[in-house]
Amino acid sequence: MVTRGRLTGWWSRTAYDLRRLWEEPVLGVAVAGIFGLLLVFILYPLARVLTVSLFPEGALTLKLYREFLASWFIRQAFVNSVVMGVLTAVGGTAVGFLFAFTLTRTDIPGKGFLTLSAILPVISPPFVSALSIILLFGNNGLITRQLLGLQDFAIYGLRGLLLSQVFTFFPVAYLTLRGILESLGGTLEDAAMNLGATRWKAFRRVTLPLCLPGLASAFLVLFIESIADFGNPLILGGSGFPVLSVQVYLQVTGMYDLPGGAALAVILLVPSVTTFLVQRYWVARKRYVTVTGKPTRAVIRAVSPGMQWTLFAACGAVALFVLLFYATIVVGAFSRAWGADHSLTLRNFGYVFAVGAQAIKDTLIIAVTSSPLAGLLGMAIAFLVSRRRFPGRQAMEFISILNFAVPGTVIGIGYILAFNQRPLLLTGTALILITNFLFRYIPVGIQSGMAGLRQIDPSIEEAATNLGASSHVTFRRITLPLLVPAFFSGLVFSFVRAMTAISAAIFLVSADWNLMTVQILSQTEAGRLGAAAAFSVLLILIILLAIGVIRLILGQLFEYRYEAAFG
Amino acid sequence: MKTRWMLCGLLAIGLLVAGTARAQDSLVVYSSVDEENAKKLLDAFTQATGVKVRFTFLSSGPAVARIEAEKNNPQADIWYGAPSENHVVLKEKGLSQPYVSPNAKDLAGKFKDPEGYWTSFYMNPLGFASNANTLKQKGVEPPTSWADLLKPEFKAQVQTPSPQTSGTGYNMVAALVMIMGEDKAFDYLKKLNPSIQTYTQSGTAPSKAAAIGQAGVGIQFTPAFLQLIEEGYPLKITFPKEGVGFEAPAISILKGAPHPDLAKKLVDWSITIPGQNAITDAKTYFFPVHSKARLAKGLPSFDEVPAINYDAAWAGKEKKRLVDRWINEVLRAQK
Numbered sequence: 001m002v003t004r005g006r007l008t009g010w011w012s013r014t015a016y017d018l019r020r021l022w023e024e025p026v027l028g029v030a031v032a033g034i035f036g037l038l039l040v041f042i043l044y045p046l047a048r049v050l051t052v053s054l055f056p057e058g059a060l061t062l063k064l065y066r067e068f069l070a071s072w073f074i075r076q077a078f079v080n081s082v083v084m085g086v087l088t089a090v091g092g093t094a095v096g097f098l099f100a101f102t103l104t105r106t107d108i109p110g111k112g113f114l115t116l117s118a119i120l121p122v123i124s125p126p127f128v129s130a131l132s133i134i135l136l137f138g139n140n141g142l143i144t145r146q147l148l149g150l151q152d153f154a155i156y157g158l159r160g161l162l163l164s165q166v167f168t169f170f171p172v173a174y175l176t177l178r179g180i181l182e183s184l185g186g187t188l189e190d191a192a193m194n195l196g197a198t199r200w201k202a203f204r205r206v207t208l209p210l211c212l213p214g215l216a217s218a219f220l221v222l223f224i225e226s227i228a229d230f231g232n233p234l235i236l237g238g239s240g241f242p243v244l245s246v247q248v249y250l251q252v253t254g255m256y257d258l259p260g261g262a263a264l265a266v267i268l269l270v271p272s273v274t275t276f277l278v279q280r281y282w283v284a285r286k287r288y289v290t291v292t293g294k295p296t297r298a299v300i301r302a303v304s305p306g307m308q309w310t311l312f313a314a315c316g317a318v319a320l321f322v323l324l325f326y327a328t329i330v331v332g333a334f335s336r337a338w339g340a341d342h343s344l345t346l347r348n349f350g351y352v353f354a355v356g357a358q359a360i361k362d363t364l365i366i367a368v369t370s371s372p373l374a375g376l377l378g379m380a381i382a383f384l385v386s387r388r389r390f391p392g393r394q395a396m397e398f399i400s401i402l403n404f405a406v407p408g409t410v411i412g413i414g415y416i417l418a419f420n421q422r423p424l425l426l427t428g429t430a431l432i433l434i435t436n437f438l439f440r441y442i443p444v445g446i447q448s449g450m451a452g453l454r455q456i457d458p459s460i461e462e463a464a465t466n467l468g469a470s471s472h473v474t475f476r477r478i479t480l481p482l483l484v485p486a487f488f489s490g491l492v493f494s495f496v497r498a499m500t501a502i503s504a505a506i507f508l509v510s511a512d513w514n515l516m517t518v519q520i521l522s523q524t525e526a527g528r529l530g531a532a533a534a535f536s537v538l539l540i541l542i543i544l545l546a547i548g549v550i551r552l553i554l555g556q557l558f559e560y561r562y563e564a565a566f567g
Numbered sequence: 568m569k570t571r572w573m574l575c576g577l578l579a580i581g582l583l584v585a586g587t588a589r590a591q592d593s594l595v596v597y598s599s600v601d602e603e604n605a606k607k608l609l610d611a612f613t614q615a616t617g618v619k620v621r622f623t624f625l626s627s628g629p630a631v632a633r634i635e636a637e638k639n640n641p642q643a644d645i646w647y648g649a650p651s652e653n654h655v656v657l658k659e660k661g662l663s664q665p666y667v668s669p670n671a672k673d674l675a676g677k678f679k680d681p682e683g684y685w686t687s688f689y690m691n692p693l694g695f696a697s698n699a700n701t702l703k704q705k706g707v708e709p710p711t712s713w714a715d716l717l718k719p720e721f722k723a724q725v726q727t728p729s730p731q732t733s734g735t736g737y738n739m740v741a742a743l744v745m746i747m748g749e750d751k752a753f754d755y756l757k758k759l760n761p762s763i764q765t766y767t768q769s770g771t772a773p774s775k776a777a778a779i780g781q782a783g784v785g786i787q788f789t790p791a792f793l794q795l796i797e798e799g800y801p802l803k804i805t806f807p808k809e810g811v812g813f814e815a816p817a818i819s820i821l822k823g824a825p826h827p828d829l830a831k832k833l834v835d836w837s838i839t840i841p842g843q844n845a846i847t848d849a850k851t852y853f854f855p856v857h858s859k860a861r862l863a864k865g866l867p868s869f870d871e872v873p874a875i876n877y878d879a880a881w882a883g884k885e886k887k888r889l890v891d892r893w894i895n896e897v898l899r900a901q902k
Binding site for chain 2: 087140141156232235238254255337340420511514523530
């Protein structure tokens with residue numbers, strides 16, 4: 001009887017939601033449209049992959065899964081993936097928070113440089129980054145051998161991998177947390193201290209709890225991203241530290257076993273999806289509103305002078321490392337033989353412009369098309385999910401973040417399987433690359449959008465609605481401008497990934513549409529390390545330029561002031 | 568503000584339309600030969616025959632995965648490059664179609680499929696590349712035999728590709744099995760573990776690690792060594808006297824190829840003497856497979872390389888079993 005009561009309750013709520021949708025056609029159309037897109041571009045390709053893993057020879061069987069779960073090697077890879085994911089997420093979130101807190105709560109010099117070095121590592125060109133790490137920390141590395149005098153420092157394995165993973169992923173945490181700390185302002189901390197709290201107590205009892213949703217989503221994003229990533233583990237994990245994402249790739253590309261790779265990918269989804277659910281349950285219960293429409297001017301005094309300089313030193317050390325990392329790549333681009341003969345030359349760039357002009361153009365077109373779409377769609381989904389009631393709300397959030405947890409290799413293969421036949425014939429076109437990037441990289445925008453929205457009091461939006469604004473006017477005039485920092489990070493992230501991603505893209509490039517990352521791979525494979533470095537330098541410059549342009553356009557559109565955020 | 572968003576949208580659509588309207592009627596190639604060399608060789612083909620070519624670089628794993636995923640609506644005509652055992656896989660998966668080129672009669676049997684499913688058009692032996700500086704610091708001579716690599720002075724100094732991931736790595740294991748017999752080869756590989764710094768995932772990573780001094784010795788096919796030496800890296804090439812395998816990259820015409828006639832022209836031309844000389848003229852560092860073709864300066868003559876009679880078809884058939892054995896015996900015994 002209880003069940004039946006619940007069921008009727010569920011049904012009457014759903015019916016109520018449906019009626020409301022009917023009364024607000026714009027919302028209804030938006031929800032239906034987004035569901036349609038998610039269905040075609042996320043669920044359908046994944047369903048194709050799942051089908052392949054369950055029907056390897058035409059008949060339904062769990063044979064592949066049984067074989068893998070019985071293999072010591074795959075079990076080891078599974079454990080390694082989780083260990084690496086947790087450690088990367090903890091380390092990356094900590095470093096990201098360190099930077100976000102220091103840059104929003106202290107008055108130290110050199111903030112511009114520190115900000116830059118906290119964003120820059122998001123741009124890590126594939127393969128060349130791992131080479132740079134090896135040149136700095138390897139057997140013959142600048143830091144390990146030349147500076148510290150260590151002999152035969154073992155870079156392959158968990159240690160080297162963790163170093164590069166934290167380095168690559170902490171900016172994602174930084175971007176999420178910075179937006180949140182900024183919108184928190186210092187008022188609450190001031191109030192706490194006025195009431196007699198010590199700085200430490202204000203931090204522990206006010207700042208930290210208010211950051212929890214942000215910390216949780218940063219942790220989630222980092223964990224999922226690092227266990228799905230295969231670029232760093234492919235090179236630095238080596239065979240001594242197998243992880244599942246790499247095994248998926250190898251099963252498909254090394255053993256030519258598509259069904260096996262698909263089955264492994266499904267196994268990899270288990271920890272990702274579990275994390276996602278745990279985080280949802282935990283964060284969803286905590287709700288903080290800090291942007292209330294009341295003034296939030298505050299004096300910065302949350303940090304003691306001594307602490308301020310400690311934080312400065314910590315950030316400075318990381319920034320120095322970032323600087324060295326990129327300097328190494330720049331040196332490579334201008335050297336005759338990177339790592340061996342560092343006499344100055346321009347021939348690498350001459351070569352790059354001769355061989356790669358078309359790829360550079362294609363990459364730009366695809367990134368410029370896909371990232372604004374990803375930014376907008378991400379905000380739209382974040383808004384709908386956290387501010388509107390409609391049936392399937394949870395499902396929408398879940399599906400839209402799903403792609404993030406799936407290794408790129410599998411998505412790439414899912415896309416060819418799904419879009420190689422009429423009516424959805426996309427292979428060989430730019431559209432397949434654009435949709436791939438679009439739907440793969442919206443989750444960061446959605447996560448930071450939702451974390452941001454959780455802090456904006458719905459009463460501001462309600463006020464607008466009460467004053468007669470329709471639902472989309474409220475969204476555009478009230479919510480969107482408040483979401484600009486989150487929108488910015490979503491946009492930058494998807495642009496950067498569209499420029500640097502390779503795992504899915506390698507299956508989708510064609511004779512007509514090629515990408516710079518595939519060129520970098522091709523050049524490193526062929527042994528032209530200088531040319532690969534030169535390509536990477538160009539890639540970095542283009543991205544920096546683009547971030548500047550995005551900032552300018554957003555500033556124009558929403559009169560958002562970036563001096564503080566990116567000065 | 569609305570207008571601005573609409574302008575952005577229009578711009579995006581414009582870019583898409585501009586981009587998709589590109590030339591369509593030419594030979595479409597998935598090339599596992601690296602971008603630059605593929606461009607040189609295919610340009611020479613276009614010049615000789617007038618056939619226009621559009622190609623995409625894909626290393627062998629992604630290429631097979633992609634050809635398989637596209638089998639209901641093939642996008643490409645030809646798979647160009649990647650060692651012949653990969654083309655054996657393609658044949659067994661039913662993804663290629665037979666074509667016996669009239670010119671194939673000039674090739675040795677190991678360079679072609681008897682039924683014409685694939686045809687090899689160049690070859691590369693496996694070799695050792697030692698970083699001269701690193702070895703000098705340690706006071707070690709470059710290795711000249713497989714047995715040398717077991718010496719303690721090479722402890723954690725050698726990089727070799729993993730057979731699990733890389734065709735090169737598998738080629739090494741299969742060749743050792745052919746040289747020593749299976750059980751002895753696996754004994755050897757287990758004893759080699761302490762010398763291995765890491766089994767790399769990519770077939771060309773060892774040469775780079777050796778070039779920058781991360782590893783003392785890298786094991787892989789020779790062309791990347793020669794390219795790195797040309798770039799100025801202090802590498803020295805040696806061959807193990809017990810013998811080495813080689814790769815013989817091949818061409819397959821894909822089943823359902825949209826332009827089968829153009830595809831046949833590429834197969835025909837690639838194994839003519841002009842087609843083979845193009846390999847040398849383009850400075851690819853590859854060995855031609857036609858005995859009358861020119862050999863590049865700087866390449867050792869193929870007779871000086873202790874190449875064994877590598878059976879690619881057998882290697883292709885035994886791959887899954889040998890790789891599984893390697894994972895369970897050699898990789899598991901590591902550390």
